[in-house]
Amino acid sequence: MKISINWLNEYFNQQIDKLELVNKFNLMSQEVAGLSKLVDVEGLLIGHVKSLEKHPDADKLSVCQVDVKNELLQIICGAPNVAQGQKVIVAKTGVVLPGDFKIKKVKIRGIESNGMICSLAELDVQEFDVKEKGIYVLPDDAQVGEDPLKYLGLDDYVLELDLTANRSDLLSIRGVAYDTACMLDWDLNIPDVRVIREGVENPVNIYTTTRDSSTYYGQVVENIKVKDSPFWLKSRLISAGIRPINNVVDVTNYVMLEYGQPLHAFDYDKISSDRIIVREAKTGEKIVTLDGEERSLLAGDVVITDGTKPIALAGVMGGLETEIDEKSSRILLESAVFNPVKVRRTANRLNLKSESSSRFEKGIDASKTLEALNRACELLIQYANAIVIGRPSFYNTANTKDKIISLSLEKLNSIVGYTFDEETVENILTRLRFSFKNKSGEFRVKIPNRRPMESYQDLVEEIVRINGYDKIPLSIPETPTQGGLSDRQKTKRSIRSFLVNRGLNETKTYSLVNEENACKFDLKATEIIKIMNPLTQERECLRHSLLPSLTSVLSYNKSRKIEDVQIFEIGNTYFKDTETEKIAILLNGSADKSTWQKDEGQIDFYYIKGLVEALFEQLNIKNYAFGIPSVNIVNLHPGISAEIVIQGKVCGFIGKLHPEEEHEIGVKDIYVCEFETDNIYKSKGFHNTIYQEISKYPSIKRDIAILVDDGVQAQKIIDVIKINAKKTLKAVEIFDIYQDISLGSKKSIALTLEFMSADRTLETKEVDDYLEKIVSSLEEQLSAQLRK
Amino acid sequence: MxxxxxxxxxxxxxxxxxxxxxxxxxxxxxxxxxxxxxxxxxxxxxxxxxxxxxxxxxxxxxxxxxxxxxxxxxxxxxxxxxxxxxxxxxxAIDITMPGRQFKIGHKHILTKTIEEIEDIFIGLGYVIKEGPEIETDKYNFEMLNLPKDHPAREMQDSFYITEDLLLRTHTSPVQVRSLLENAQQLPLKIICPGVVYRKDDDDQTHSHQFMQIEALVVDEKTILADLKGTLLLVAKKLFGENREIRLRPSYFPFTEPSVEVDVSCFKCNGTGCSMCKNSGWIEILGAGMVNNNVLEACGYDSRKFQGFALGMGIERIAMLKYGIDDIRLLYTNDLRFNSQF
The missing domain is CATH 1.20.1280 (Monooxygenase)
Structure with a gap:
């Protein structure tokens, strides 16, 4: 909402200090978006073109002698409409026009020019007179040497407020005046409206068949002379950001700004009946609105009709057919109240947001509907030669009774924590111009209709803001509670710390991705969730995996010459009936390396596998395994991928990206992993760590090498060893693997087995027996041969 | 001899x-x-x-x-x-040869900021509550005093999945869920961090996805002064011991009275600079006393219970703290950016 300071000043006996007003609004009412001059130019003068002659060396230029009271200026002007005897707007040398355009003394083709005769466009207020062609010519009564902006009413400041949804009362200058008076503790002068009506009966009949309009006043006004509005009225509209059109339309807009009540003017002679019927639109009905667009209507829209067809979209926009034009002489003025929800829906659907619709949407003061109409009549009599015919026709079912809200001092203080006394509250209510009764701290407050309020909380808010938030003391909630992280939250933090400490960077990417990426890496290939109203196709679907986003991050960084990309993200993935939190890891490039020592920190499958194993170790997760995927994991290399199984449940995967994927991304050797965190949280062994005594007895290590078929997996060998060993087997480690043509389709695997007892020193013989048993079971179960 | x-x-x-x-x-x-x-x-x-x-x-x-x-x-x-x-x-070796290049990983700046804020509130006795990102209209709006066709809904243009399901526009539905969960209506002191979505085109200051953290206290005696004290404490912890705060009236459907909270500019100490647009103050969050309609919708007797709520955008806090001028940097994951924090 933009407010003219000059206009606001009319409500008070003294001049507003603009900066104080800004401060008051910021701290007690609504945030100020800005305070600026309406026309940002200083030092303009009204000049009189005494004489002019053609520039000897330039056809289109005139050399003017302009009287600005104390001096005669020679100014060269290129406007075709400049003429002797005109009163014009002069910018002398030194004046700075909008756009940081400084007027300088110049010579144009040998002739000196000491200023500029201005157009409105050059002052950035072309809307003041859209018919302007060239320089702006002032009427003859303009006083030479005076400030032209003052003469035109444009010497104004504009205060812009960011209004919140609960302060629709500030969508009118009167509402702003009420709040200003309250904050400054000033007297407020609200002028009376006087309309002289001519005797004849108002010819129009008004009806409604819908509940979506509680009030409708229709007033026929005759003898209208459509012309330009007076300067003061135009400048008021411009200060509010509304373009002046003609006196009739301008008056309706002016009253809307004054009262917050949108009005509409129909050319009454263009309405084909004497009936106005407000009703719900029929689906498929059409109307051409003032902007020339044909609009298709739906049931639910509210329309003003002439009894048969729509002539206006209620509260949104008038119809072109009944538009006011220069020839209009009889008009019908409408001042009405429409259902905010209906206005909002229609305006949204048709993308027709207007000053009018935005006020209806937020709710208007139905107690001022008639007064606003009368105010428009008053202005039309003054500025459009209007004769007001009889009293308005109307219906009015709006409840405009004042609302009573009760609030005790005790309740107020128990909410705020500040000790208000009765006198302070009385003073604030008086300044708010709310009438009230106070029975020893029990307040019964009559809320005027201009302020929509529901409950005592609304009233508390008013009292607190006017009293000042700076006066509220400081304390902390008294209730003792124990804060802390849940086990889940702690685990999530340790996962992050672990991965960060292993050199990985955490990323944050968008949940919304395109359809192709949304389905990637989904083990179950379930249905994706789409947004009904996406911004773009790129952000249309909720992802099933974090990995496509991580590969995008990889591409982004690779294309910027960042070689080593080791990243992870913890975030949600979205399925039809659930949201699943996942961890995704992507590794590419080198890990910790020392190039000159020939250690390139190569990342391969076993690197990422080791990383995940170490994470599980850190989190004390015992019962996990990497298994051959039961089905190929799409987008992964079928031979270099595994599923992650925790406590028997597949909860993720690990592997190298499929060569096709790598080709598409343009990067080789991308290793990824993704798994659901839920299983981690559930499996993590909380509180179950019990100290194990460290064995006092030495361990015995034995190395064996066996030949097995190429297809026998290492895990199989280890499993067989573990199953067949006694408790004394403490550890098994593969320390070498060897393949050679000489071995045919077999491979040699060398293992170290460590034996130890918790309660005694093992005998060599004992260990030999264990080993023998293990070897024979390897021979039996895996056809292994012991290499000697 | x-x-x-x-x-x-x-x-x-x-x-x-x-x-x-x-x-x-x-x-x-x-x-x-x-x-x-x-x-x-x-x-x-x-x-x-x-x-x-x-x-x-x-x-x-x-x-x-x-x-x-x-x-x-x-x-x-x-x-x-x-x-x-x-x-x-x-x-003897050349000790000037380079050492092994250990990779240094970094938590995302948003994670760091959230953890910092979480830890402040944990110290004040709050617990952390989380909730789903796909929400029902009921939890995201209706229970928060935002009935259908409420004009304030336009402040939060939403991504809809069905007529009734949407990506949550704030973490406030977690407050509703926590109030309902608290069947015995014991004193509640929670914070709710999380990802939220609004239908805004991404630009320097807008992101269709961002993160919020909200705090909620509901019991029988929490007052507006408690909110102010808590806010000052949080502002000092986040932006430095010498910070002051300023409350200005505002509007949120789920709180009343509602306030915007400014912190004294930590760049110029309130004398005026480009960061605070010469006002000496920087807006950091919104807050207020819980609206009775929210309490009642969650089954709490508003004559007996009261409390406060506050909410802040993590991106905004992080951007202010670290002098970042484009919100998109937080989601681009340029490792030259991510590894600075």
Missing amino acids: ETKLKRLILSAESEIQKTKTNNELLDIKAKYLGKKSEFNDLMQEMKNLPASERPLFGKLINEAKQEISNLIDKQKQIMEKAQINQRLASE
Whole structure:
């Protein structure tokens, strides 16, 4: 909402200090978006073109002698409409026009020019007179040497407020005046409206068949002379950001700004009946609105009709057919109240947001509907030669009774924590111009209709803001509670710390991705969730995996010459009936390396596998395994991928990206992993760590090498060893693997087995027996041969 | 006799000092202290002496032998030390060669900021609550005093999945869920961090996805002054001990009274700069006393219960703290950016 300071000043006996007003609004009412001059130019003068002659060396230029009271200026002007005897707007040398355009003394083709005769466009207020062609010519009564902006009413400041949804009362200058008076503790002068009506009966009949309009006043006004509005009225509209059109339309807009009540003017002679019927639109009905667009209507829209067809979209926009034009002489003025929800829906659907619709949407003061109409009549009599015919026709079912809200001092203080006394509250209510009764701290407050309020909380808010938030003391909630992280939250933090400490960077990417990426890496290939109203196709679907986003991050960084990309993200993935939190890891490039020592920190499958194993170790997760995927994991290399199984449940995967994927991304050797965190949280062994005594007895290590078929997996060998060993087997480690043509389709695997007892020193013989048993079971179960 | 011994020692000393290797030293040891040494000859001579002189003579010989033995040991130590020094010299490396390049990972700046805020509130006795990102209209709006067609819904243009399901526009539905969950209506002090979505085109200051953290306190005695005290404490922890706060009236459907909270500019200390647009204050969050309609919708008697709520955008806090001027940097994941924090 933009407010003219000059206009606001009319409500008070003294001049507003603009900066104080800004401060008051910021701290007690609504945030100020800005305070600026309406026309940002200083030092303009009204000049009189005494004489002019053609520039000897330039056809289109005139050399003017302009009287600005104390001096005669020679100014060269290129406007075709400049003429002797005109009163014009002069910018002398030194004046700075909008756009940081400084007027300088110049010579144009040998002739000196000491200023500029201005157009409105050059002052950035072309809307003041859209018919302007060239320089702006002032009427003859303009006083030479005076400030032209003052003469035109444009010497104004504009205060812009960011209004919140609960302060629709500030969508009118009167509402702003009420709040200003309250904050400054000033007297407020609200002028009376006087309309002289001519005797004849108002010819129009008004009806409604819908509940979506509680009030409708229709007033026929005759003898209208459509012309330009007076300067003061135009400048008021411009200060509010509304373009002046003609006196009739301008008056309706002016009253809307004054009262917050949108009005509409129909050319009454263009309405084909004497009936106005407000009703719900029929689906498929059409109307051409003032902007020339044909609009298709739906049931639910509210329309003003002439009894048969729509002539206006209620509260949104008038119809072109009944538009006011220069020839209009009889008009019908409408001042009405429409259902905010209906206005909002229609305006949204048709993308027709207007000053009018935005006020209806937020709710208007139905107690001022008639007064606003009368105010428009008053202005039309003054500025459009209007004769007001009889009293308005109307219906009015709006409840405009004042609302009573009760609030005790005790309740107020128990909410705020500040000790208000009765006198302070009385003073604030008086300044708010709310009438009230106070029975020893029990307040019964009559809320005027201009302020929509529901409950005592609304009233508390008013009292607190006017009293000042700076006066509220400081304390902390008294209730003792124990804060802390849940086990889940702690685990999530340790996962992050672990991965960060292993050199990985955490990323944050968008949940919304395109359809192709949304389905990637989904083990179950379930249905994706789409947004009904996406911004773009790129952000249309909720992802099933974090990995496509991580590969995008990889591409982004690779294309910027960042070689080593080791990243992870913890975030949600979205399925039809659930949201699943996942961890995704992507590794590419080198890990910790020392190039000159020939250690390139190569990342391969076993690197990422080791990383995940170490994470599980850190989190004390015992019962996990990497298994051959039961089905190929799409987008992964079928031979270099595994599923992650925790406590028997597949909860993720690990592997190298499929060569096709790598080709598409343009990067080789991308290793990824993704798994659901839920299983981690559930499996993590909380509180179950019990100290194990460290064995006092030495361990015995034995190395064996066996030949097995190429297809026998290492895990199989280890499993067989573990199953067949006694408790004394403490550890098994593969320390070498060897393949050679000489071995045919077999491979040699060398293992170290460590034996130890918790309660005694093992005998060599004992260990030999264990080993023998293990070897024979390897021979039996895996056809292994012991290499000697 | 004595002269003879002295001469022997001097000659041994001179020979010992010339030795370079262990073997040479062993030879000298054999020569002077072995069975065929001159000392042996002297011992033979001792038999010819009168018995009274023998002890003295023996003593002198032993002393001389001991001295030579000491000299040999000493030389041995010198030789060993030289060997060690030689070895150490040969083992010296160029310590200016680069060390192994350990990768340094970084938590995302949003995570860091959230954890920082979480820890402040945990210290004040709050617990962390989380909830789904896909929400029902009921939890995201209706229960929060935002009925259908409420004009304030336009402040939060939403991504809809169905008529009734949407991506949550704020973390406030977690407050609703927590209030409902708290069946015994015990004092509640929670914070709710999380991802939220609004239908805004991404630009320097807008992001269709961002993060919020909200706090909620509901009990029978929490007052507006408690909100103000909590806000000041949080502002000081986040932006420095010398910070002040300022409350300005605002509007949120779920709180009343509602306020915007400004912190005194930490760049210029309130004197005015580009960061605070010369106002000396920077807006950091919104807050207010819980609206009775929210309490009632969650089954709390608003005559008995009251409390406050506050909410802030994590991106905004992080951007202010670290001087970041484009919100998109937080979601681009340029590692040259991510690794700065």
